[in-house]
Amino acid sequence: MLGLRTKPSDSKSTKSDVMKQARRQVLDAICDFLLDNDLAITPDNLLAAHGAFAGGNPGLARQIAARQQSGARVEQDWLDEVTANQATERKDVAIERLIGKLEQNLDAFTKSSKAAHRASSDYSTKLEAHVVELEQVEDTGQIITGLADLAKAMAERTRQVEQEMRKSEEEAKSLRRHLDRAKRDAEVDHLTGLPNRRAFEALLDKHYREAQAEVDSLSVAFCDIDHFKKVNDTHGHDAGDRVIKLIGEALARISNDNCHVARHGGEEFVMLFRGLTTQEAKQRLDEAREEMAARKLINRRTDEPIGQITFSGGVANVFGYENPRAALKAADEALYKAKQGGRNQVHLA
Structure with missing residues (x-):
């Protein structure tokens, strides 16, 4: 009977072996990737490879897979460009968080500034009334006269504080206007004039809540320009930029209040269809x-x-998936299948 029992140490050993095997597979994948593509073993390349093969950067993993599927090698320039774009996106997210904190602090300052302004104004009015009362008292004497002079000085200082608080309120309003404009600029892709990825994600969350409450249909789509690198390599980046703008305009023409398009990054666009079935969106x-x-x-x-x-x-x-992020991933996978199927086509997830 003792020989049939599984000791706890055996279970722990098995679990440890599985973890070691998984780590070894990741290391092998990273080594094969760097060596097969003749990439230098630098900190940046190791970090990129780890993100792609350890699951931390699925977007990079998909782009690498698509490139390898096309038979092309992953050159250093291509990898640097892709990782630089992703670093920019992470920087944009960090900036957005800082803007959010600034907004919170600005709201708190504006609220306290208004309260202080009202308090100083009320205090100034009452203090001036007391000064008038003191000056109207007959035979005030030296003490009362001194109190009246002191009250006058306090009233004048209160008026100065009130003016300073009013100035602070105006500066806060100006900062708010500049902040709102900066937020609008930060949500626009300056090449195409379309909303960017961050703006689209906010729009998706909004329509998801509304469509869920109204039992309305909602679909998402990913679009990617075919053979875009060839355009850049053959005709230059300026021509590539014009192609991106042209595709953006084509997608924008089918947009309306319930159909939204945004540039997701690089040559990729993302769309949201409200009130249409998935087949109608396709x-x-x-x-x-x-x-x-x-x-x-x-x-x-x-x-x-x-x-x-x-x-x-x-x-x-x-609504066929757990949440909007899972649906976006499914649309991305359907896009990859469309690429594998010969390009210039739209697939349903």
């Missing part, structure tokens, strides 16, 4: 894709033909 996105694919573009700077520009897409039903 159809609308397909129409924009077909319209774009029918065009033949020319590089205006060199008069060289760019040719056909297409995009691929993935659409997911938000």
Whole structure:
């Protein structure tokens, strides 16, 4: 009977072995990635590889997989560009948090400033009334006269404080206006004029709550320009920027109060469809894709033909998943399948 029992130490040993095996697999994946792509063993490359293969950076993992699927190697310049864009996004998130804290402090200051202004104004009015009463007393004598003079001085100082508080209120209002403008600027992609990723996420949360309460349909979609690197490499980044703007305009044309598009980053866009079934959302996105694919573009700077520009897409039903973030991930995976399936197509998750 004793021989049939599993000792606690055996269980712990098995668990430890599994963890070691998992760590070894991550290390092997990192080593193979760096060596197969002839990448230098630098802190930045190790950090990027760890994020991709240890699960900390699924977006980078997907981009690496897509690049390898196309048969291309992961060059250092490409990896630096991708990780730099992601670092910028993390910086934007940090700035957003700082702006949020500044807003909270500004609101608190404005509230206390208004309260102090009201208090000083009320105190000044009452103090001036007491001065008038003291001056009207006959035969006041030296003590009363001194008190009246002191009260006058206090009243004058109170008026000065009131003016300073009023000035502080105006400065707080000015800061609020500048802060609101900065927030609006921070939510716009300056190349396309579309909302950026941060603005879209706030919009998604808003529509998710409303659609859930109203039992309304809600879908999300990811779109990615096909062979975009080839455009940049052949025609330059200026032409690439114009292509991004053109795709943004094409997607914006199908937008309305219940259909929103944003630039998610790089050559990728994200869309939100409210009040449409997932199939209807796919159809609308397909129409924009077909319209774009029918065009033949020319590089205006060199008069060289760019040719056909297409995009691929993935659409997911938000309420078919645990939360909006899971739906976005499903749409992203559907986009990847569209890429694998030959590009220039839209897949449902």
